[in-house]
Amino acid sequence: MWAFLATDAMGFGGLFVAYGFLRTRAASWPDPRLHLALLPAAALTLALLASAFTVGEAARAATGRGRTAWLVATLALAVTFAGGELAEYHRLWTGAAPVRLGDLYGATFFVITGYHLLHVLAGLIWLVAAVGRAERSALQVGALYWQFVDVAWMPIFTFLYLVPAR
Amino acid sequence: MTTASVEVVGLGRRPSRVALFVVLAALTAAEVALARWDGPARLQTTALCGLLLMKAGLLLAYSLRATPRRPGPRLALVALVTAVGFTVVLMLEGAYRAGVR
Numbered sequence A: 001m002w003a004f005l006a007t008d009a010m011g012f013g014g015l016f017v018a019y020g021f022l023r024t025r026a027a028s029w030p031d032p033r034l035h036l037a038l039l040p041a042a043a044l045t046l047a048l049l050a051s052a053f054t055v056g057e058a059a060r061a062a063t064g065r066g067r068t069a070w071l072v073a074t075l076a077l078a079v080t081f082a083g084g085e086l087a088e089y090h091r092l093w094t095g096a097a098p099v100r101l102g103d104l105y106g107a108t109f110f111v112i113t114g115y116h117l118l119h120v121l122a123g124l125i126w127l128v129a130a131v132g133r134a135e136r137s138a139l140q141v142g143a144l145y146w147q148f149v150d151v152a153w154m155p156i157f158t159f160l161y162l163v164p165a166r
Numbered sequence B: 001m002t003t004a005s006v007e008v009v010g011l012g013r014r015p016s017r018v019a020l021f022v023v024l025a026a027l028t029a030a031e032v033a034l035a036r037w038d039g040p041a042r043l044q045t046t047a048l049c050g051l052l053l054m055k056a057g058l059l060l061a062y063s064l065r066a067t068p069r070r071p072g073p074r075l076a077l078v079a080l081v082t083a084v085g086f087t088v089v090l091m092l093e094g095a096y097r098a099g100v101r
Helices: A002-025 A038-060 A064-094 A104-130 A136-162 B003-009 B014-036 B041-063 B071-100
Strands: none
Touching: A002 A104, A002 A136, A002 B071, A038 A064, A038 A136, A038 B014, A038 B041, A064 A104, A064 A136, A104 A136, A136 B014, A136 B041, B014 B041, B041 B071
8 A cells, every 4th residue: 555655646746747847838827716616625625634534533443333433424525525526627617717628727627636536536435335344454544545635635725726827 | 551552543632633633724724815815926835835735744644643663654754745845846946947937
């Protein structure tokens, strides 16, 4: 798992370097505040942060019932995040000034957030499989993966949503 | 409390872990406030990167249950922080070059 996380971190790192290169080289770059919903994204970030806590508590729980309860809470937060991301995609795709894969801004946004969303969906599958029957050691490995997904979201939120284009 | 149980507990008891996530939420709120501020862009970007590193560091310390006795987490932490560090430095350098072009 450690080797996988290290290589996956390099994958995200490569995407961020490409994003930084393309953004600084672009003749113009739209202000994220014009297209992206900042407060809903901040709420999704808080949901993801909370899920890192709940999955950590699941891995620490001494009883099977405690593990299940924390995993269900994590699952709810993960579904909230994934649903929020998909709603954001729908809003961007169908809004008054649609953001599409064809332009550089849209391509970088959808590729980076989509790559992260794939990780979230993989985590969701694991969470569904783990609820009610996870052993503690397996849970600790899964929790580590989920917390990595949370950490990976932090630079996405900062660089794609917050850093201004001026 | 034995050494093993200290390692399992990681950052401490649950209230301290809750406090950690309150701090993370506060840092997120500070990021949003900073993003809405119409100040100098370079200062804003640098401050946002600083907040990002603080959040990532806190989250990594929590998720890896960072203790100096565990070599696996220590090595992974080095790889992850190096990746983040390289990214931030390259982006800042790119922004600087774009600014002086």
